[in-house]
Amino acid sequence: xxxxxxxxxxxxxADTSIAPQRNPDGTTEGDYELSRRDVxxxxxxxxxxxxxxLLTLMEPLHPADIADLLEQLNAHDRRRLVQLYGQEFDGDIxxxxxxxxxxxxxxxxxxxxxxxxVRDLETDDVVDLVEDLDEPQQEAILEVLEDADxxxxxxxxxxxxxxxxxxxxxxxxAAPEHWTVGQAIDFLRSAKxxxxxxxxxxxxxxxxxxxxxxxxxxxxxxxxxxxLQDIVEEVFEVIPVTQDEGxxxxxxxxxxxxSAPVVDENDRLVGVITIDDAMAVLDEEHEEDILRLAxxxxxxxxxxxxxxxxxxRAVWLGVNLLTAILASLVIDMxxxxxxxxxxxxxxxxxxxxxxxxxxxxxxxxxxxxxATRDLTAQNAMRVMLREVSVGVINGALxxxxxxxxxxxxxxxxxxxxxxxxxxLGTHVAAALGGILIPMGLERLNVDPALASGPFVxxxxxxxxxxxxxxxxxxxxx
Amino acid sequence: xxxxxxxxxxxxxADTSIAPQRNPDGTTEGDYELSRRDVxxxxxxxxxxxxxxLLTLMEPLHPADIADLLEQLNAHDRRRLVQLYGQEFDGDIxxxxxxxxxxxxxxxxxxxxxxxxVRDLETDDVVDLVEDLDEPQQEAILEVLEDADxxxxxxxxxxxxxxxxxxxxxxxxAAPEHWTVGQAIDFLRSAKxxxxxxxxxxxxxxxxxxxxxxxxxxxxxxxxxxxLQDIVEEVFEVIPVTQDEGxxxxxxxxxxxxSAPVVDENDRLVGVITIDDAMAVLDEEHEEDILRLAxxxxxxxxxxxxxxxxxxRAVWLGVNLLTAILASLVIDMxxxxxxxxxxxxxxxxxxxxxxxxxxxxxxxxxxxxxATRDLTAQNAMRVMLREVSVGVINGALxxxxxxxxxxxxxxxxxxxxxxxxxxLGTHVAAALGGILIPMGLERLNVDPALASGPFVxxxxxxxxxxxxxxxxxxxxx
Numbered sequence: 034x035x036x037x038x039x040x041x042x043x044x045x046x047a048d049t050s051i052a053p054q055r056n057p058d059g060t061t062e063g064d065y066e067l068s069r070r071d072v073x074x075x076x077x078x079x080x081x082x083x084x085x086x087l088l089t090l091m092e093p094l095h096p097a098d099i100a101d102l103l104e105q106l107n108a109h110d111r112r113r114l115v116q117l118y119g120q121e122f123d124g125d126i127x128x129x130x131x132x133x134x135x136x137x138x139x140x141x142x143x144x145x146x147x148x149x150x151v152r153d154l155e156t157d158d159v160v161d162l163v164e165d166l167d168e169p170q171q172e173a174i175l176e177v178l179e180d181a182d183x184x185x186x187x188x189x190x191x192x193x194x195x196x197x198x199x200x201x202x203x204x205x206x207a208a209p210e211h212w213t214v215g216q217a218i219d220f221l222r223s224a225k226x227x228x229x230x231x232x233x234x235x236x237x238x239x240x241x242x243x244x245x246x247x248x249x250x251x252x253x254x255x256x257x258x259x260x261l262q263d264i265v266e267e268v269f270e271v272i273p274v275t276q277d278e279g280x281x282x283x284x285x286x287x288x289x290x291x292s293a294p295v296v297d298e299n300d301r302l303v304g305v306i307t308i309d310d311a312m313a314v315l316d317e318e319h320e321e322d323i324l325r326l327a328x329x330x331x332x333x334x335x336x337x338x339x340x341x342x343x344x345x346r347a348v349w350l351g352v353n354l355l356t357a358i359l360a361s362l363v364i365d366m367x368x369x370x371x372x373x374x375x376x377x378x379x380x381x382x383x384x385x386x387x388x389x390x391x392x393x394x395x396x397x398x399x400x401x402x403x404a405t406r407d408l409t410a411q412n413a414m415r416v417m418l419r420e421v422s423v424g425v426i427n428g429a430l431x432x433x434x435x436x437x438x439x440x441x442x443x444x445x446x447x448x449x450x451x452x453x454x455x456x457l458g459t460h461v462a463a464a465l466g467g468i469l470i471p472m473g474l475e476r477l478n479v480d481p482a483l484a485s486g487p488f489v490x491x492x493x494x495x496x497x498x499x500x501x502x503x504x505x506x507x508x509x510x
Numbered sequence: 511x512x513x514x515x516x517x518x519x520x521x522x523x524a525d526t527s528i529a530p531q532r533n534p535d536g537t538t539e540g541d542y543e544l545s546r547r548d549v550x551x552x553x554x555x556x557x558x559x560x561x562x563x564l565l566t567l568m569e570p571l572h573p574a575d576i577a578d579l580l581e582q583l584n585a586h587d588r589r590r591l592v593q594l595y596g597q598e599f600d601g602d603i604x605x606x607x608x609x610x611x612x613x614x615x616x617x618x619x620x621x622x623x624x625x626x627x628v629r630d631l632e633t634d635d636v637v638d639l640v641e642d643l644d645e646p647q648q649e650a651i652l653e654v655l656e657d658a659d660x661x662x663x664x665x666x667x668x669x670x671x672x673x674x675x676x677x678x679x680x681x682x683x684a685a686p687e688h689w690t691v692g693q694a695i696d697f698l699r700s701a702k703x704x705x706x707x708x709x710x711x712x713x714x715x716x717x718x719x720x721x722x723x724x725x726x727x728x729x730x731x732x733x734x735x736x737x738l739q740d741i742v743e744e745v746f747e748v749i750p751v752t753q754d755e756g757x758x759x760x761x762x763x764x765x766x767x768x769s770a771p772v773v774d775e776n777d778r779l780v781g782v783i784t785i786d787d788a789m790a791v792l793d794e795e796h797e798e799d800i801l802r803l804a805x806x807x808x809x810x811x812x813x814x815x816x817x818x819x820x821x822x823r824a825v826w827l828g829v830n831l832l833t834a835i836l837a838s839l840v841i842d843m844x845x846x847x848x849x850x851x852x853x854x855x856x857x858x859x860x861x862x863x864x865x866x867x868x869x870x871x872x873x874x875x876x877x878x879x880x881a882t883r884d885l886t887a888q889n890a891m892r893v894m895l896r897e898v899s900v901g902v903i904n905g906a907l908x909x910x911x912x913x914x915x916x917x918x919x920x921x922x923x924x925x926x927x928x929x930x931x932x933x934l935g936t937h938v939a940a941a942l943g944g945i946l947i948p949m950g951l952e953r954l955n956v957d958p959a960l961a962s963g964p965f966v967x968x969x970x971x972x973x974x975x976x977x978x979x980x981x982x983x984x985x986x987x
Contacts, residue, residue, distance in 0.1 A: 065761055069887045095745060097764045105889040221730040230768070231727050232709060249726035250708050253698040268572060284542055286793055287574045289786045291707070309766045312789045316763055319796035320878060323803065327874035328867060339896050343903040346871050350864060350904055354911065357863040361856050368852045375845045378855035379838050382971070385859060386834040387827060390805060394823050397804035401797060410546045412582040419816050426820040427827055434831065494859070 067102060075102070079114050087117055096125035103138070104131055115141050122146055124154040124162075132165050133337045139170055148177035155229065156185040157202045157310070164190060164199065197281050198274040200314065201295040201304030204228040208261060210236040210244045215257030217247070230307060232291045236261055241301040243271050243294040271296055274303055278314045283406070285311035322404060325482040326397060328353070352487040360385065360494035367502035370510060376443045377505050380452055384501045387431060388459035388493035395420050395467025396489045400481045403471060413472065420464040428460025447509055455501035459493060466492035544579060552579070556591050564594055573602035580615070581608055592618050599623055601631040601639075609642050610814050616647055625654035632706065633659055634679045634787070637666040641676065674758050675751040677791065678772045678781030681705040685738060687713040687721045692734030694724070707784060709768045713738055718778040720748050720771035748773055751780055755791045760883070762788035799881060802959040803874060805830070829964040837862065837971035844979035847987060853920045854982050857929055861978045864908060865936035865970035872897050872944025873966045877958045880948060890949065897941040905937025924985055932978035936970060943969035 078086045091099060103111050103126075115122060115138060122142060127135060127150060139147060151159060151174050159178065163171045163186065175183050185203055192198025206227060208217050217234055221227070233246040245265030255264055268288050272281055272295045284290060285308055295304040324330070328349030337345070364371070364381070371377050398420075402408035408416055436453035440446055470488045471481035555563045568576060580588050580603075592599060592615060599619060604612060604627060616624060628636060628651050636655065640648045640663065652660050662680055669675025683704060685694050694711055698704070710723040722742030732741055745765050749758055749772045761767060762785055772781040801807070805826030814822070841848070841858070848855050875897075879885035885893055913930035917923055947965045948958035 065757065065764060065883065067886075067888075072888045095765055097766075101883065104884060105886060107892060218730075224731060227727055227731045230725065232768075248707065249730060250704055253695070253726060254701060254704045280542065286789060287542060288572055289574075291709075291786065308785050308789065309768065312763060312785065312792065315789065315793060316796075319793075319800070320882075323796070323800050323878060324874060326800065327803070327870050329871050329875055339899045339903070342896065343900045346868070346900065347904050347907060349871070350867060350908055353867045354860070354864060354908060357860040358915065360863075361860055364856045364859070368856060371848075371855050372852045375849045375855075378848050378852075378858075379841045379845060381855075382841065382859055382862060382975075383831070383834040383838055386837075386967075386971075387831060390827060390830045391823070393804050394806050394826070397801060398806055401800060405797075406542065406578070407581060409544075409582060411544075411549050415584060419819065422816045423820045423823065426816070427824050430824060431827055431831055438835065490863075494863075498859075 065098075067098065072102065072105065075114070076106075076110060079110065079117055082117065084117050084119065087114075088121055091118065091121070096123065097129045099126050100129035100131075104134060108137065111138070112141050119143075120146055120149070122150055124150040124152075124158070127151075127162055128154065128158045133341075135162065136166060136170060139166070139174075144173075144177075147174070151177055152179065152182075155202060156182055156189065157200065159186050160189040160199055164194065192274060195278045196274065197272045197276045197278065197295050197306060198304070200278050200281060200310050201272075201274070201306045202228065203304045204231075205235055205294065205302060205305045206231050206233075207235045207237045207241070207243075207302060208247075210238055210262055212236075212261050213257060214252055214255045214259045214261065214264070217252050217261060218257070221252075230309075231305070232307065233266070233305075234261070235294050235302060235305065236265065237302055243296060243302050245269055246292070246294075248291075269293075271300075272306060274298075279318050281306060282311045282314040282318060286315060318404075322400070322482045325480065326400065326486065328486055330483060349487070353490065356487050356491040356494065359491060360498055363495055363498040364502065367498075367506055370502055370506045373510055374448075374505070376445070376448060377502060380439060380448075381498060381501050383435065384452065384455050384459055385494050385497040387435075387456060388463045388497040389490055391424060391427060391460050392463035392467045392489040392493040393486075395424070395464050396471055396485050399468045399471045400485060403475050403481055408472070417465075417468050420468050421461060424460040424464030425457070428457040431460070432456035445509070448505070451504045451508055452501060455497065455504055458500040459497040462496035463489070463493045542575075544575065549579065549582065552591070553583075553587060556587065556594055559594065561594055561596065564591075565598055568595065568598070573600065574606040576603050577606035577608075581611060585614065588615070589618050596620075597623055597626070599627055601627040601629075601635070604628075604639055605631065605635045610818075612639065613643060613647060616643070616651075621650075621654075624651070628654055629656065629659075632679060633662040633666065634677065636663050637676055641667060641671065669751060672755045673751065674749045674753045674755065674772050674783060675781070677755050677758060677787050678749075678751070678783045679705065680781045681708075682712055682771065682779060682782045683708050683710075684712045684714045684718070684720075684779060685724075687715055687739055689713075689738050690734060691729055691732045691736045691738065691741070694729055694738060695734070698729075707786075708782070709784065710743070710782075711738070712771050712779065712782065713742065714779055720773060720779050722746055723769070723771075725768075746770075748777075749783060751775075756795050758783060759788045759791040759795060763792060799877070799959045802957065803877065803963065805963055807960060826964070830967065833964050833968040833971065836968060837975055840972055840975040841979065844975075844983055847979055847983045850987055851925075851982070853922070853925060854979060857916060857925075858975060858978050860912065861929065861932050861936055862971050862974040864912075864933060865940045865974040866967055868901060868904060868937050869940035869944045869966040869970040870963075872901070872941050873948055873962050876945045876948040877962060880952050880958055885949070894942075894945050897945050898938060901937040901941030902934070905934040908937070909933035922986070925982070928981045928985055929978060932974065932981055935977045936974040939973040940966070940970045 075087070075090055078090060094102070103114070106114065127138065130138060142150070151162070154162065159174070159182070163174050166174070175186060178186065189199055208220060233248055234252065235243050236245040236247065237243055245262065246269050247261050247265055251264045268290065270284050270288055270290055270293045272284070272293050274295050274297050284293070290308060290311070292305055292307045294302050295306055297303045328346065330345055330348055399408065402416070432453035435456055436449035439452050440449040466489045470492070471485045474481040474484050552564065552567055555567060571579070580591070583591065604615065607615060619627070628639070631639070636651070636659070640651050643651070652663060655663065666676055683698070685697060710725055711729065712720050713722040713724065714720055722739065723746050724738050724742055728741045745767065747761050747765055747767055747770045749761070749770050751772050751774050761770070767785060769782055769784045771779050772783055774780045805823065807822055807825055876885060879893070909930035912933055913926035916929050917926040943966045947969070948962045951958040951961050
């Protein structure tokens with residue numbers, strides 16, 4: 034079997050067999066995933082209380098993998114593992130952990146282990162770690178930081194939540210805009226301390242306004258007398274410190290940025306955001322969108338407690354109950370009609386179900402197009418016409434199919450006409466609701482991913498039942 | 511108003527007022543988005559056929575913004591703009607365009623403009639561009655490439671679709687593992703041609719096996735006599751050339767990689783993947799997941815034609831029609847019962863709707879947990895117990911609420927009992943279906959995001975109607 038994870042070779046660490054490995058059958062499933070056997074081996078070691086063996090087994094694992102491992106254990110095993118792991122528990126594991134588990138783990142850690150773990154972290158990671166903690170845990174962590182770091186973290190926390198200020202690192206590598214490549218190289222090679230990761234030298238004017246980015250690669254490959262100004266990157270975005278992190282991630286993705294300077298309200302350089310942070314935000318935002326579209330609002334992960342998960346989902350179920358009752362009130366209006374022809378009760382859920390699905394399709398396309406800025410005032414009317422056309426085509430198609438089925442099933446041609454027309458009308462309503470509701474919510478500054486679902490379902494249910502039963506009452510009886 | 515997009519300052523380009531700007535009210539909506547007025551100005555210029563003015567207006571725009579602009583126009587305006595833009599149309603715009611529009615734009619471009627546009631692109635971008643084109647268009651583009659580039663593109667196309675081989679760039683910066691910092695600096699500074707973007711020097715052994723990554727920043731800040739081996743990055747992932755791009759993106763996100771070497775079947779270095787490509791893949795995969803969960807399978811974007819969109823969505827609507835008919839067959843079994851008590855017809859959609867929503871919630875959480883590798887054989891049983899517990903809690907809660915409503919509405923206590931119990935049972939079925947169906951599909955190597963929805967809905971509809979009407983038939987009549 035081939036070894037893909039050989040980060041350990043050069044570092045001469047202990048080689049063990051539990052680093053995540055590629056499946057021998059070449060399938061992608063299970064890539065980068067600890068096998069069940071590996072987890073069992075680790076748990077067995079914990080059972081035996083063999084700290085030396087545990088350290089050997091855990092050494093090749095990336096902090097992200099250790100965090101995943103902890104997330105997969107139950108609370109009891111998790112506590113025992115963390116306690117046995119002891120001094121080796123480092124800050125990066127905390128950073129990688131699901132927010133829902135951080136408080137639990139921090140409570141388990143010995144104060145001195147926690148202090149050392151936190152002191153190892155870059156300040157932007159500490160910010161990310163403490164911003165969601167309870168007040169007492171937050172203070173416990175701030176207390177163990179060195180003075181300079183604590184000030185940096187407190188400063189970052191003074192920026193709004195989810196802003197560029199929380200995301201950025203404060204250490205930047207800047208150079209006067211009139212420097213040459215030679216001056217930059219001499220400066221970099223004599224600098225006492227450079228950030229752990231940096232990709233650009235930021236050119237600034239005397240008032241510290243960022244003016245351009247020069248990649249290290251370009252500096253390396255240019256003659257010493259070349260002006261830095263002449264080799265700046267063509268694409269250069271400056272991020273305001275109060276900008277929402279979602280917009281930051283969008284800019285990185287749209288303009289293929291690697292790093293971007295962050296400026297305060299006076300346009301002065303205060304930090305830098307790198308693509309790995311933007312990628313993490315993009316990932317989180319997508320995750321949030323997917324869960325919100327399904328009515329799972331406040332759930333962070335599988336490690337949330339049962340009660341927390343139930344509560345988070347109950348909100349949307351409650352809203353859905355109201356819309357379902359609204360739809361039932363419509364049916365109730367026609368109970369006399371149903372009483373006369375029970376086939377209506379049999380068929381009516383089909384109309385509502387098809388309408389609901391068509392509405393969800395349009396709504397999802399609309400929510401995504403809004404999130405990616407593909408749907409704008411410029412093309413809204415054309416997109417709406419497109420969606421209505423799609424609704425007419427599929428409504429007519431499935432209306433005709435369903436009419437055929439209805440006539441075969443119940444032998445009533447007029448019933449077939451009624452369900453066919455009702456399907457068509459419901460599909461058009463679904464298209465209109467699916468596009469107008471998210472657009473309206475966006476205009477009201479409400480997240481369309483979060484709130485569109487219940488409204489769209491209400492529209493399709495009410496229109497579906499009303500069209501089907503209303504037409505039936507007029508035509509059939 | 512502040513100017514965030516001042517990439518033009520240093521390059522001394524024409525300053526115009528249409529670069530995307532931040533809203534003066536400080537809201538994030540509309541960041542990085544051309545205003546309606548800007549688009550109108552551009553269209554008016556196209557109407558007047560004023561090429562000089564058009565070039566001035568378009569100059570400050572990033573290719574990604576120009577692509578977005580084209581996507582928002584109708585086909586007629588799009589063609590006129592591209593034709594008037596003429597020679598200035600560059601390859602990056604093609605790269606940024608939605609796949610659905612590329613063929614249309616390529617057909618509009620003059621052969622010499624297309625040739626020049628394509629020759630400017632890096633080979634990995636050409637691969638991305640041609641892989642989805644028709645055979646004739648693909649050949650037209652390959653023909654205009656220089657020989658070396660054409661060979662490189664054809665080689666990349668020989669790797670499987672969606673593999674690391676398609677994603678990587680072939681130009682790498684590698685150094686023998688025994689080199690010092692000084693040797694690396696001398697090599698880099700004397701190298702004739704370095705890749706446009708690179709972040710690491712890859713250490714290789716004599717057989718070209720990658721052994722470690724050294725960042726340019728570390729090389730810059732270390733003494734000349736330091737061994738490169740001693741300053742390699744702690745995290746180092748090697749990507750097999752056949753690995754699925756989704757797994758590549760996962761590794762970048764999980765391990766915070768910036769670039770990773772790609773190796774062939776003999777573990778020899780053949781290319782490098784950088785984080786911006788991985789970020790684009792992550793973005794696409796998320797998009798696909800969101801749309802698939804909503805039953806919008808094959809739709810690329812808003813620029814798809816009406817017929818293509820209707821066809822893509824009809825597949826899922828067709829499946830949904832079958833499951834809806836299945837549910838109706840269950841209702842039909844109880845038509846005699848409904849005939850005796852029409853209130854059942856009024857209430858039954860509520861049971862199905864609540865079950866469907868609860869099932870969608872669990873299913874979405876499960877699909878996401880599978881995608882992020884958080885749900886594994888290790889914790890499957892615990893997650894299932896958790897979901898069923900959530901189902902019992904919310905089922906009992908909303909069952910009780912609905913029982914209260916039913917008794918107030920219809921005044922039949924036994925009806926209240928029936929709907930309460932049916933809600934409870936349906937929520938439990940929804941939890942089981944929502945977790946077991948995606949897990950089963952994953953095990954069968956079927957994308958759970960694509961196929962779970964119809965099955966889960968079938969389960970909740972059938973169980974919902976069966977429980978409610980079945981209980982009613984036994985208890986009420």
